[in-house]
Amino acid sequence: MAVPSPCSPALQAHPYSRGKIFAWTLFDFANTAFSVIIVTVIYSRYFTNQVAGGQESLWGLAVSLSMILAAVIAPPLGAAADYSRKKKLFLLLFTLASVFSTGLMFFVDEGMVLLGILLFVIANVGFEGGIVFYDAFLPSITSRHSYGRVSGYGFAMGYLGALAILLIVKMILPESTNPEYFWFVRFSFVVAASFFLLFSLPMFVWVPEPMPTEARPPQIIRYGYRQATETFRALFVKREHPSTARFLVAFFIYNDGILTVIAFAALFAENVLHMSSTEIIGFFAIVQTSAVLGSFGFGILTDKIGPKKTISITLLIWIAITIGAYFVASVEAFYLVAFGAGAAIGSSQSASRSLMALLTPKEREAEFFGFYDGLCGKASAVIGPSLYGLIADFTSERFAVLFIGAFFLVGLIVLQGVIEPERKRPAVAQS
DSSP, X not given: OOOOOTTSHHHHTOTTOHHHHHHHHHHHHHHHHHIIIIIIISHHHHIIIIISTTOHHHHHHHHHHHHHHHHXXXXXXXXXXXHHTOHHHHHHHHHHHHHHHHHHGGGOOTTOHXXXXXHHHHHHHHHHHHHHHHHTTHHHHSOGGGHHHHHHHHHHHHHHHHHHHHHHHHHHOOOTTSTTHHHHHHHHHHHHHHHHHHHHHHHHHHSOOXXXXXXXXXXXXXXXXXXXXXXXXXXXXXXXXXXXXXXXXXXXXXXXHHHHHHHHHHHHHHHTSOOOHHHHHHHHHHHHHHHHHXXXXXXXXXXXXXXHHHHHHHHHHHHHHHHHHHHOOSHHHHHHHHHHHHHHHHHHHHHHHHHHHHHSOTTOHHHHHIIIIIIIIITHHHHHHHHHXXXXXHSOHHHHHHHXXXXXXXXXXXXXXXXXXXXXXXXXXXX
């Protein structure tokens, strides 16, 4: 049976078709290969301990630099993508930048700190910047009443992708005593890049971009910067969207904690609990499994009780996790912490995306998600990783992880002032 073109009348007649939702979630399945292998499990440890001689602050610097760049460019490019109706083109360009830079990390060897940082910065900007345009498709593929559920499906698919790439890499990596061990470590970066590229393709083939309703001038980048400036003033100076602004501030704070945990979890496992590479991969397999369950379960809960209450619950879980990580003394106990962290990470990010979709004006999705994913999502990661690296270098990693709990507590407090929009059930159920 022939697959209909994304622009065919059959697909256009069913804007919320399951096929488009599935193709959209496959991008989450694809891009977590980068986040889990490069940011969290393999490259973070390889760069810190082999390339940079054990200096965690250099890894924190690399993460922070990439997030600063992503934060600066995301809002204006988001506005430009909305204006030109070219979200998919921007997403493709950022995805390719991430994929090719990740593959080139194979050539980063011991002592090549500058190259290691440069390639990571480009790859992470491509990854993080692409999420802005990817998330902006959510309002166009499902109804407001189903934002939480569909967003949860996306994150669940992402963690399934993380599980898949972890299993692949585990089969590839030999024992650390093998003379060729680090060659296979570097080869895992090529595998992650290939996985990202392959499974991102359905998003570009089957998820259509809404057609522009009117012709617009070609100066889209200039327009993007101008519109992003005006939106920033409307949000944070004129306070025209007070709940959106307050939520973005709350998200900026607690997401800083989440991204810091992601960036340093494997280093904590290796340096504090002396876990082997095999144990660390198994540890993150548990995290991804519980994240799948959390994304599905809390996605359904989000549609029942609303994203604000769901986020509040997950932030309380995060606070308990940081306290537990401070006191954990055995690998077995750390596995229990991992299960809670997995449930919290998938659910908190999924519910946050749902709330932002509710707060976003129609036809300004990429622009507002540029502030959500870019200015507040990426810029938030400038503070946490840098502070964690410095605290870990000068005191201990246990104290550093406890410090991160403050981000979740403050974010929870700020979140309570957000007024959640109504979520009306569609009059006619969509197929």
